[in-house]
Amino acid sequence: MPEFILLEQKKAKTAIEILENKYKNVSYYLNFNGPMQLLVAAILSAQTKDTVVNDLTPELFRKYKTVEDFANADPQDLLNYVKKVSFAENKVKNIISCCKIINENYKGKIPNDMNSLLSLPGVGRKTANTILINAFGIVEGIPVDTWVIKLSYRIGLSKSKKPDEIENDLKEITDKKYWKNFAYVIKEHGHQICQSVKPKCEICPINNICPKNGVK
Ligand code: SF4
Known part of the structure; x- marks a missing residue:
């Protein structure tokens, strides 16, 4: 080599x-309106084509409108909306866990700092940087x-x-x-x-x- x-x-x-x-x-290639939608779309997009995510999020966000909606979601119902993404079951678990934590620890608001974002399930530096840049205009990485x-x-x-x-x-x-x-x-x-x-x-x-x- x-x-x-x-x-x-x-x-x-x-x-x-x-x-x-x-x-x-x-x-940026994922469609979203506000930090919560971006968090959910970014988690769904891991190892999945953007077009697949963009196709399913309009219907998903019509049903699930708030962090609380996601925190209290029935996993099977949420799965029905996102089943076309890869590792859908894991992502559903992470989205629900994330939103529970955000509800309890951040008063329902998506945190806008790297360390808090990295503490959320399913959120690594790629997703955290993506959220900071595209939802908050904070360019840290x-x-x-x-x-x-x-x-x-x-x-x-x-x-x-x-x-x-x-x-x-x-x-x-x-x-x-x-x-x-x-x-x-x-x-x-x-x-x-x-x-x-x-x-x-x-x-x-x-x-x-x-x-x-x-x-x-
Ligand atoms: S960036 Fe890619 S396409 Fe361009 S010269 Fe390098 S290897 Fe080739």
């Missing part, structure tokens, strides 16, 4: 800037999803496969003004050009910088 090439910092910054400019109109893991390696931004380490590597080389959209920019690049099986390096705007780690 060829050796991993870490992009030197100046080139990494250039690559990120080029991608941020190319995809400057991207935005970079959500690291499967696209960010894959492309950070290819582009030589991080050698790690561990989301927390990747986030730290990215925060060191990425201008803070780009943190907010970083994951969505990378995902869009993955969809349009740097595709999983056969990346289109020949038309990629960072072709002359990218070390193409792991690309055959």
